[in-house]
Amino acid sequence: MMIAFLGPPGAGKGTQAKLLASELHVPHLSTGDMLRAAVKARTPLGVEVEGFMTAGKLVPDRLVLGLLRERLRAPDTAGGCLLDGYPRNVAQAEALREFLPLDRVLYFDLPEQELLPRLTERRSCPTCGTIYNLRSHPPKHAGHCDRDGAELIHRPDDRLEAVRTRLQVYQGETAPVLEYYRAKGLLRTIPAGGSVEEVRAAIRRALA
Numbered sequence: 001m002m003i004a005f006l007g008p009p010g011a012g013k014g015t016q017a018k019l020l021a022s023e024l025h026v027p028h029l030s031t032g033d034m035l036r037a038a039v040k041a042r043t044p045l046g047v048e049v050e051g052f053m054t055a056g057k058l059v060p061d062r063l064v065l066g067l068l069r070e071r072l073r074a075p076d077t078a079g080g081c082l083l084d085g086y087p088r089n090v091a092q093a094e095a096l097r098e099f100l101p102l103d104r105v106l107y108f109d110l111p112e113q114e115l116l117p118r119l120t121e122r123r124s125c126p127t128c129g130t131i132y133n134l135r136s137h138p139p140k141h142a143g144h145c146d147r148d149g150a151e152l153i154h155r156p157d158d159r160l161e162a163v164r165t166r167l168q169v170y171q172g173e174t175a176p177v178l179e180y181y182r183a184k185g186l187l188r189t190i191p192a193g194g195s196v197e198e199v200r201a202a203i204r205r206a207l208a
């Protein structure tokens with residue numbers, strides 16, 4: 001099954017994608033994670049995209065599409081995959097249709113006032129990718145990952161100014177993608193304001 005998660009920054013897509021991918025035994029393809037890995041490794045792509053990401057703007061379509069196409073060539077995606085963070089605009093959705101038809105698109109619905117604390121209080125493990133929140137899901141030992149002890153990071157694009165830009169970009173460029181998939185009958189809305197377990201249960205119902 002080919003599934004995509006859509007929704008505003010901080011709605012919980014990454015948290016749920018990790019859980020669902022492990023449950024369905026399919027790869028979790030997060031374009032944000034792939035781009036952050038390129039930035040960290042200082043690859044030519046990483047150097048090119050870093051400024052866009054830190055400012056909270058979208059990376060140019062051709063760069064993200066190239067990265068995703070390359071990843072989808074790997075044999076582990078043949079049986080299905082979970083896209084998280086792609087498509088981000090209608091042009092990306094059109095490009096995707098050419099080479100990866102989706103079976104279901106889940107929209108994480110959360111009001112803006114609930115997104116802000118999720119983003120500004122988020123901390124992530126740079127080694128294993130585990131996502132924490134200082135309020136709703138703090139690490140057992142402050143500042144360190146429960147799994148591997150690595151020092152947690154605060155994403156540069158989770159600063160308030162970049163968060164504001166990301167929310168504007170979402171409204172202007174990504175929200176129209178919801179209509180695109182609704183018109184195709186693929187979109188299901190997930191109320192994303194409950195606990196992680198409640199959201200997980202809503203996802204299971206939407207995919208049943």
Ligand code: AP5
Nearest residue numbers: 009010011012013014015031032059085118122133195196
């Ligand atoms: P990306 O990494 O995709 O970021 P995003 O879409 O903005 O989403 P986030 O990762 O911020 O949030 P999330 O919904 O995954 O929430 P999370 O689970 O972490 O993109 C980053 C950047 O990369 C973009 O700005 C752009 O520059 C570039 N990019 C990526 N893809 C691109 C593309 N296709 N085209 C162009 N550019 C692209 O949860 C957030 C917080 O809430 C956490 O602290 C978590 O613990 C907490 N939380 C989660 N669920 C709950 C819950 N149920 N209750 C309480 N707290 C919860």
